[in-house]
Amino acid sequence: MYENFDFHVLAHILPNQTRSQKPKPLTKHKPDLDMRIEIPREFERIGAIQIFGLQKVYELDGGIGEHERSSVIECIPQDVLHEQMKNMAIVVPVKEERLKLIEGVLVGIPSSCDVIIVSNSSRTPVDRFQLEVATVENIAKFTGKKITIVHQKDPGLARTFAEAGYTDIIDEQGLIRSGKAEGMILGTLLARWLGKQTVGFVDSDNYFPGAVHEYVSEYAAGFAMNGIKNTFVRISWHSKPKITENSLFFAKWGRSSVNSNKILNHLMTHFCGFETEIVKTGNAGEHALSVDLALQLEYAAGYAVETHHFINLIETFGGVLEGGDPKVFRDHVAICQIESRNPHLHESKGDEHVEDMIDASLSVIYHSPLCPQSLKDIIMENVRQRRGADAPEEIAPVRVYPSLSKLDLDIFLKGCDEVMQHGESNQYIRKNAEAVLPG
């Protein structure tokens, strides 16, 4: 019955080891832990932009750096990652999130990063923001994490935007508009105010602290591999579990991603002349970029912010539109796409808006001056296939905030100094700070 057992036992890597031949003690290298990550196998170039192919992560923790180096796998030592993290602010937009989830996300963010929580949670009837502050205080007390938390509807911050000439973001009440894109703009500017060179984004509804930890480590890896200047790191999820018929199905791609990646690749193909599938992160919510680069980009409202960043990068640095600033084409912009190893499992808020999300992503491509008529036709065909008789004649444009270069940064930062230190909330800051930092 067992004669076809031609091999049964297999000892890898330790080929000639017996008890008396233990591996040599590995003391010559100091322990530097690596994240082990594939180097990109391909890239596309368009003007100043280099879009690298998806990079796979082979080990979350490559252990001590004693292994043979491979020419196709990059090993990024942990201390290099943490040097990058010290330059980084992680922005966590929050809206009516369960406190346990926020706590878990904070637990997963490495302590070397600054955290900026931009909350747009309700203040009445229950002051949910106050509950969030209490949660953050508790975590900060036990970890010494550097956390800044602001409310998106803070009148002082709105005033600061107005003074800096960036009034598009102000609503009829004179406050910052609601929305995740608006929170991202605020978070990016606060990262600059804190003196950070890079800014990354993490959703507040992730169930797995370990996944958050991985994203941030991958942001750091992207900057370590490409340099900070003009680098954009975008994460493609390994999989996104969906609950179907009371079990989990590990979908590789969400419908939103499928559509926006497909159309973005059509656009790339149009400019490159060779068909390409290089774009895998067209609407990557998990992304990080240098603050200087972020301050040159436009922000689309609603679901389109990530796809619009992609488009706006090509508009600005691709050298395919007339009238651009020739100086910027001498820059080099790297788009680094990394495939995370943890599945992405987040709070399910229902999928009813998925068609709107797809439309928003396609809209910013459609309405870009980059978009050739042939691609407009493809986009409208896509809309008709998904919407049937409800399809509009032309896909509606979404609100796009002007480039942050239109904002007077000096005035804004000075206003922040005021609001964060000497404004109406001043007293509260001090009280908390004293409670958290003894001495």
Next chain:
Amino acid sequence: MYENFDFHVLAHILPNQTRSQKPKPLTKHKPDLDMRIEIPREFERIGAIQIFGLQKVYELDGGIGEHERSSVIECIPQDVLHEQMKNMAIVVPVKEERLKLIEGVLVGIPSSCDVIIVSNSSRTPVDRFQLEVATVENIAKFTGKKITIVHQKDPGLARTFAEAGYTDIIDEQGLIRSGKAEGMILGTLLARWLGKQTVGFVDSDNYFPGAVHEYVSEYAAGFAMNGIKNTFVRISWHSKPKITENSLFFAKWGRSSVNSNKILNHLMTHFCGFETEIVKTGNAGEHALSVDLALQLEYAAGYAVETHHFINLIETFGGVLEGGDPKVFRDHVAICQIESRNPHLHESKGDEHVEDMIDASLSVIYHSPLCPQSLKDIIMENVRQRRGADAPEEIAPVRVYPSLSKLDLDIFLKGCDEVMQHGESNQYIRKNAEAVLPG
């Protein structure tokens, strides 16, 4: 509308910072990354055993070690964790598992650990073991991970057990019996063969590499805090998501855990004289212990192995049974319980056996000479409540393998040398090793 905004902006930790007052560069400490973990707030003592209360993890990655040290939070530097991992083998029992899941688990295990895969997958009609070997080879090729993979039904290994006088584990065919406990025994002995001081266990069906990484880091943290000698680290999951009505519910405790913890706490209460709830990890599948300690323990078959380890520790080191070896009571055995931060989300194999699992755990308590009549009554009451009319008169005993101290270790290890190096699989080992390790 907004006048009740008494505070809006809150800057933690950086109280007096403005742009011109950036935090001082933190260069005086070398970057040592910490896992930030609570020190136990309580313990119970029974004979030589000290059972520590559950310890909470506050940060997966505490960043560079520049923070103020707290007296209640232990910061364990990453290089200390990795020194522990170099002593550690992680055993992954595998049976007909999806290859993607095995790959993910391997990605999550830090490279400093040796990995021992004990597979009991089928060889016919499809040789699933061969597929597993190919997966492992691929991962090893890209990461340099040190992985040993054996098949539980290897005739050479069965012969080695027989020669070492540990025949209980051999079935009618002359091979090692099927079962996870049997795989754990084999894995523990192979850890010893590899010269490792500690051995940890990780299931092969975990969906989240980040969770696996956390468990192994916590094993290392437990050994770092308590020393290696006679330390037993057991993980309590933060939560275990269940799919109910097409959404996720984050249950804190499984039914199995609730029952075995409750009865074990009854037992502790009986010996301590004060009611206690200290036991939170009665059937912790995620656990690690020093190999020397593991070699003194009995192994229950089936679902009872973890609970029986707990019981057998008290039988051996608790000093409450007559006739024990007085020398061992002078030892100190630490049971360290750590609450992981990642939820535990694994492949669902159905819950039909949950009653059997509970019975198995309770059975090893019931049939221990430690168990007072009053607790036997409580256990049978529990069985009757769950089983109703199907409840037996007395809970059936489960198979318990004798302590590994009954096995002649020298003969076993010598046999392993033979099987792993010069046995029937020798050629295959060499071939692989050459493919994997250049030069």
